[in-house]
Amino acid sequence: MFEVQELLLNFLFLIIFLLFMPIIFELHSSNFSTRKRFWTNNLLTSLAILSCISFPIPIMDGYIFDLRLVALTIGGLYGGISSILILGGVTVIFRLTVGGLGAAATIIVVLLFVILLMIMSHRFIHSPKNKKVMYSSVLSLSAAVIALLNSTIIFGASFSVLFSFLYIMITLCATAVLVYLYEFFNESILIKKQMITAEKMQIVSHLASSVVHEVKNPLTVVKGFLQLILLDDIPASKRKEYLKTSILEIDRANEIIADYLMFAKPASENIKVLNIKEEVQRTLNLISPLANMNNVIVETNLNDFYFRGDEQLIRQCLLNITKNCIEAMPNAGMLRIDTRRMNNDLLLTISDTGQGMTKEQIARLGEPYFTTKGSNGTGLGMMVAINIIESMNASLHVESEINKGTTFNICIPCVYVETSSILQE
Ligand code: ADP
Ligand code: MG
Secondary structure (H helix, E strand, C coil), X not given: CCCHHHHHHHHHHHHHHHXXXXXHHHHHCCCCCHHHHHHHHHHXXXXXXXXXXXXXXXXXXXXXXXXHHHHHHHHHHHHCHHHHHHHHHHHHHHHHHHCCCHHHHHHHHHHHHHHHHHHHHHHHHCCCHHHHHHHHHHHHHHHHHHHHHHHHHHCCCCCCHHHHHHHHHHHHHHHXXXXXXXXXXXXXXXXXXXXXXXXHHHHHHHHHHHHHHHHHHHHXXXXXXXXXXXXXXXXXXXXXXXXXXXXXXXXHHHHHHHHHHHHHCCCCCCEEEEEHHHHHHHHHHHHHHHHHHCCEEEEEECCCCEXXXXXXXXXXXXXXXXXXXXXXXXXXXXXXXXXXXXXCEEEEEEEECCCCCCHHHHHHCCCCCCCCCHHHCCCCHHHHHHHHHHHCCXXXXXXXXXXXXXEEEEEEEECCCCHHHHHHC
């Protein structure tokens, strides 16, 4: 009587539409607006409800049982009151198209259940993980009980005790398992995002002193020139030259501050077409004070290649890698950055002549908290850089030799653009 296969198939639908797909969306579309999130949740839950109703567990004439109420519970609770109303409507419409005696029963069950969900939805969203699991399980348990009572009392259907028990237990367990797993994965995604911010803040504070240093120099120069201009016996041509130099110095200081602020501001997450040459140069503006302090010479050979990415993220990635390179050369060295075309990709090569890494160290790059710098390191820089590289569908290959240096090869998919269209952007 009780078709386990169909039940497992129902559970599979719920896993696909309510667990896997939302997590994949969450991982790959962090720039989703609240509205897009709302509609994605409604669409995926509707698909889960439709699939459950389409592959039900036939019980008796006209009655079908499935896990649609579990989908309604989870999608509704995470989506909020509007989602509960929409998904309730969707459930009734789907069930009516299948027909049978149970269709009328569904309307009553969904109506009662929607009211219950609406009462609980606010409390659910603001609860910690364990309470969310508890609330959703209790709610879907009530849904199962309402469905059974409704069919029995109002429509005179009779179900065996074994069936009723299994139906209630499976509904309860499916909800608890799904909500627990969803919360668990979401928590991991959140921790990953927080790590990126933590590393960024660390770099922001590291860079602050060198940026201040770099801005102080032009200010001293400008002050000197202004003092000279103040002197009475300065010829007009010299005066003009001093003013021009002062303006150039102020521009330079301004650029350093602008780049620093751009980097320090919270992520805005917007993907657009970027020029690798500009991005590398901006990164170098920020990192050059640090390079100067270590007597590191920077050499570049850059081309105007275009790719798609988020400018703040790519700068953070380049900064993390170049900062490591410079730190690997405490007593002078050379940092080289080149770009080359390789089929449809652009190959960005960043190399240093520093202390290098062993094979074991290369293998551990990107592992959270792996650092050889003791309390001076966070061990998050490479993890963040690798995450950013992966999010651009790019790849990283590292070669290193102890005491010779390290080379980072980053292969990024190129976009072909007319130079004129870039200028218009
Ligand atoms: P941190 O810089 O805070 O130590 P990272 O994640 O940026 O953390 O780097 C992890 C480790 O990888 C570093 O501690 C260092 O041992 C090694 N590493 C990264 N880049 C280089 C490099 N260019 N040369 C030598 N070692 C490097
Ligand atoms: Mg680092």
